[in-house]
Amino acid sequence: MLVLHSWLSEFAPGLAHHDPEVIGDAMSALGLCCEEVTRYGGQLDGIVVARVLELAPHPDADRIQLVQVDAGDGQPLQICCGAFNMAVGDLVPLATLGTTMPSGMEIARRKLRGEYSNGMLCSGSELELASDDSGIMILDAASVPGTSLSEALEIEPDALFDLDLTPNRPDALSVIGVARDLAAHFGTAFMLPSFELPTSGDPAESLATVDVQDGELCGRFTALVLSDITVGESPDWLATRLTRCGMRPINSIVDISNYVMLEFGQPSHTFDIDKVTDSTLRIRRANQGEMITTLDGAERALIPTDGVIADGNDDVIGIAGVMGGASTEISATTTRVLLEAAWWQPTSIGATSKRLGLRSEASSRFEKGVDPNIASAACARFAQLAIATGATLHPGEIVFADGSIPDRTPITVRPTRVNALLGSDISIEQMASYLDPIGFTAIAHGPDLLVELPSWRPDSTGEIDVVEEIARHHGYERLGKTVPSSGGRLGALTEIQRDRRTAAATLRALGVSEAKPMPFLAPGDLERFGIRTDAVSVTNPLVTEESVLRTSTLPGLVLSLARNAARRSTGVWLFEMGHCFAQGPGAETHEEWDELGIALAGVDATRAVAFATAVVASLGRPEVRVTSAEIAGLHPTRAATLTSGGMLIGEVGEVDPIVTEALGIAERVGWVRLDLDALFDIPKAVVTAAPISRFPPSDLDLALVLNEAVSAHVLVDALSSAHPLVTDATLFDVYRSEALGADVRSLTCSIRLQSADRTMTDEDLTEARASLLSVAAALGAELRS
């Protein structure tokens, strides 16, 4: 919302005495966030009226001429000028030496191709007075050389406030709404004008008929009839105000309608009454399939929830509150108009404008809520401005006032409650003094206040709304700053939250960096990655590339690796903890789970297992076990499921080389996916400290030849539990050779033997070794010869 200082001051004259910056700050303090203050008139300092005395070609430049001007002292002053639209005797604006132009440029004495220029002649656009930049601005002949331009043009300094309004303040979409709030803030008077307008001719009631058939749709309807209309250009002052407030002047009638909308917040519409069949307006809901050509020339089909205005023939001539029809539009030949201002049901207008994709200044106001009691004043204001252009107002208003409008029954406000919520100590009288000027008229009612709800504040319906009004006008900055006493509460992270941090810290220590890809994928991505495709999709994506929600952290991480590879970063290790989504088992359900993905460029599947093992171990869960499996999206012979304590917790392997190659990743990509919900469900291993043996250990290495079909960890597990003296068994080396045979490999395991309670004997060691070889033999493993 753009609003002018001068316009505000018409309704709250006291505001004229306040500096625009102070007013801007006050607006923000009231919740009418002022983003920018633009000043007018102030930047014409140094610009004077000058008379052209002589024009001569520049001796050394074709595109510049030498202009001698009289800047008020009667002496010729030479200016070099690139424009040729002026004649001797013309009055033009001259920027004198030292002037700062609106653009910020400083005017100094300069030499242009050997000729001095003692200032600059200005175009309208250079002075930001007009958009015309085709030549130097030629001034009215009555001006006197030497007078300041602002004086010559009678420019009053003004300021424009750019407000970023919240949807609860439709009242502030008008000059009077902003002026009312500001007047209350500054303690100055606020007045709405009263209108006493001359009328003549037949009464309005005899010239037109209004038939409101749907009082839910149309709460209020007011109409006036005006004749002797001339559709022309608006006066400068009105056109300037509209332009500054962001509206393009169109013609005198449309401009007045817009002016009144900005001023009172009431949109209005004018019909060329001679084009309305039977001069009758019928307000009803549309019939399915009814058509209308709107003012913008588009033909639109209507549905029964749309509100319309129809004529005496029941043909639709306007979409209520959204846009008028082309058939009854004002034109250059229009002489009689019917002006209407209505209150339309906000959600109905909102639905229609959204459905048709038609959002106008009018519809957005109706949607947010117009003051249902302002139509009569707005129509009078319209008539007043139209009369000034020669129009005649017919006596009488056509009014429909029987429709539904929001309930405005006064409410009870408890001052104790107000202070309890604000942490304040505001007296009841003070509260009333904040409320009265903004229409929340408050009267004492026992210990409480009975507060009227103003018709222009549809957002305010209950006590809490009044609390906010009191806080606003008391000033947020005057309310205190305290901290609630913690009352002995302990703050803490949950165990899962601590576990997530631990996992991140472990991965960081392992050299893996955290990524945060967005969860959006393009259609076909899941298929391309070969992973589950029963995804949840966005029904209204801005771009289709971001319409599918990921079913795994894999695509986001691998795409990140691809982007890094394209930028020549190789060996990149990334992890992510985040939610993934899929369609649920039922038609109207979905799944959402927390996942940890680790993508390791240049790392093979067995190394990837080590990362999974480390993370799970750092979380205190039972040691990870792998079981070879074919897993969607992964290398078919280098993938395994992960379990901990017998529970499936994820998968490990390498990303399918078809996928990485297609993405231009030259390295193998090791992959770990942990289902964090499943992992965190597994109880942590209970730690009870075992005594540390004081007796000497004995180490032995066994090179065992084992069939490829048996996993290494099966052998290691068997060795670990082969004999009570075995305290540790780890895989130490893997060796394959032709000599060994095609289907086998040699696995060297390091084994430590130790007794908790004695020094082992040679017999102990022999017996343990025999047990180890025996369990190995049971798996088909023999000592390598």
Next chain:
Amino acid sequence: MSSIPEQVASLVVEAISGIERANTLGELKAREADFLGKTSTIASLQASLRDLPAGDRKDAGRAIGEARSDMERAVETRRVALAAVERRRLLDAERLDLSEVTNPPRIGHVHPIRQISEWLEDVFVGLGYTVEEGPEIESDWYNFEALNMPDGHPARSMWDTLYLDVGEPETVVLRTHTSPVQIRTMLTQEPPIYMVAPGKTFRRDTADATHLPMFHQIEGLVIDRGITFADLAGTIELFVKAMFGEDRTTRLRPSFFPFTEPSAEFDISTPDGGWLELGGCGMVHPNVLRAGGIDPEEYSGFAFGFGIDRLAKERFELSDIRELVTNDIRFLEQF
């Protein structure tokens, strides 16, 4: 022939000189054998003692014993000296230039969003808050309706919502704010509630230098008896000082959110004397308390929320927040 003590005296002189001239531990070992071994002069003198008259035997024996000790001491002294030299030689041979580090161990980098998020969590945990979480796919009820935005409420247009193909059209959304966690917490916990909820949020927006369709927020909610607007202002000031320093201050400006009333935007002072808009806050609207099963006449509360990405942008001076989701390792390695 000289007496045994005389022979011993000259032997000691000869031996000590020989021992001190040994230049390696090997040489020393040989000298030790020469002078103290089974075939040494001193050993034969010792053996000859039994042939001496009993009267001389005692003096000669003492002289031999002392000589032996002197020689042994000399050997030991020389051994210590030579061992030190030898160790030094070995150590010199394995001299390293400690700047020749190749293939250093990697350290990973924590994402800036996590850094800020955990930092905020820690501040509020320190104030006695818990950290609550909720799903990113939300129902219309949690995301809007329970937050005092019934169907068709004009304030819904404040959020550009992404709807999902789950259930009836436009009933399931990617949450547009972390505020649904307020409702979830109220419905599962009894007051007093002191919580923050950091998390991902989504909006229908084109990614540019200052906007992302996925971003991060942190929500705060306090519900207790007698909570006031002043408590809200004071809590915000407290955490801002903790985060940005004691010299910072805050201000609240009236604003509008359907789920709070009175509502405010909160700004923090900047070192250059300006104000930086950080987030929104307010007293929990009675309708929201009711939706959460809490009696607004018994309890009151405040809520606040702000963007973590925005904080990261300020703190790390990011010129383009798309870097936060691009995952270029050269970006991540800076944190």
